[in-house]
Amino acid sequence: MGYRVVVVGATGNVGREMLNILAERQFPVDELAALASRRSLGTEVTFGDKTLTTKDLDTFDFTGWDMALFAVGSEATKVYAPKAAKAGCVVIDNSSLYRYDPDIPLIVPECNPEAIHGYKNKNIIANPNCSTAQMVVALKPLHDRARIKRVVVSTYQSVSGSGKEGMDELWDQTKAIYNPTTDVPPKKFQKQIAFNVIPQIDVFMEDGSTKEEWKMVVETKKIVDPSIKVTATCVRVPVFVGHSEAVNIEFEEFLDEDEARDILREAPGIMVIDKREDGGYVSPIECAGDFATFISRIRQDSTIENGINLWCVSDNLRKGAALNAVQIAELLGREVLKKG
Template structure:
């Protein structure tokens, strides 16, 4: 006996990826429902290679009888509908930032802290972390277990798909405009993104950091360890898919390249491709459409007593969003929502 699964925000980039991922991983769903705003109702979205699902109006949907709902429609939609779904007995896996720091809502990366799922029943809501946080903590987890991470300094290079379809369209349109000498118009981003980088993601906070940078700090603490110090600089770059990160860590125990590599090799969801040659590392182009978090450029940081530096890349639409949500759902049904055959 399978599950009834709803995807909220099914017409967006991440929602479509959620449907694709559910089909690719053969999630045990007897029925999949696609939900979006009223203006998208009646349209169709793909579910797997040869199936389509008709989009229904979220505002008219009754979540009673739905086992799991994957939400990727923004914080405002989640705040309105996720509690309603939870009260109807549906377990929500939410991709927005609306509930991540709620103490009654587990924030989960299945390879890192699956035991946190045990608390899902407090509100029937589970939070998916920020895309940049998700890939980073997968890389940090085996290092923290082996060496005890004290401090993380990270600079991110985040693709425009992190801002949704509108961000991808803006990069395409601006790039074309530059080549044909048309005016470069900006709507989604604060500055021109084509042939440029923007050191500004999400809103500015009182201390000068952006909310994206704040998310990486507090989410890493909640998922991995509240005693880890984290500081982030988040940058939007003219890449369509795939977030990259330069990560500097300081550990309690001595660490070097060899011991770090030994700790990370074989860790679930993590792949090391690190050769000191011209093509011996992973860039966003290679990771697009792939599930793992890739680590390259591992080396000792000589500026601190126990320091390490590495490069980390992942498809933000997959591990940073859709895949992590589906993995949470898989872990949920394996541990907590088993149905009788």
């Protein structure tokens, strides 16, 4: 016996990935509804070998449905998620709207699965930011062994993190560079993204950090441990899919790089590829379409007493968004709803 599942925002990048991953992982679905806004109403999407026609989010009745995976912006989520939750449908939300609500669990199943029972507070579960999700998968097993004091992370985030418009802008600007008669000024990003890097993701805050950087700090504390100090610099790079992160970790206890490598090899959701030779690491183009979070370049930091450096890469549309949401749905079904 399976579940009645709704995917909200089924025509977007993340919504389509949710449908793909639900099918790939053979999630027990008895019935699936693909919802979209009225401007995308009637668009066809695929779910395994089935073709679904999107239904109108505005008029949809969530009564009797088990769970809804939301892949729309915060404004739409603010309107429709409470309606779904009130109707008894558990919401798994990919937007930032509920991540910082103390009554709503923020979950990465490899890190804090026990938090799933907190869904009962509001019938809503939050999915973390894409850059946070892959990092905490690597941090948690190391924290369990040697307790993390401080994390310094620099991210190299792909344009798909900003949606289809960001991907289109990189593509159009790249073509325009080879066609001097065409000019494609930045619209989605603050500066030209083609052949460039932009050290700003989201808006600036009073302390000089960007909101993306703030999200990584707050979400890491909520998911892993509130005592961990985090400082982040988030950078948009001209890559279509796949976020990369250079992570420096300071521990309370000494952790040898070889032991750290062994711990990560055994940790759920992680694939260690770490050879000290040319190309013996993973780059974002190699992780696209994969479920794993890839860890490379594990090495001691000799500038502090108990430090490790590592390189972390993941498909941001998958582990950073859709995959994590589906994993939460699996956890919810396994631990709480338990049908069949």
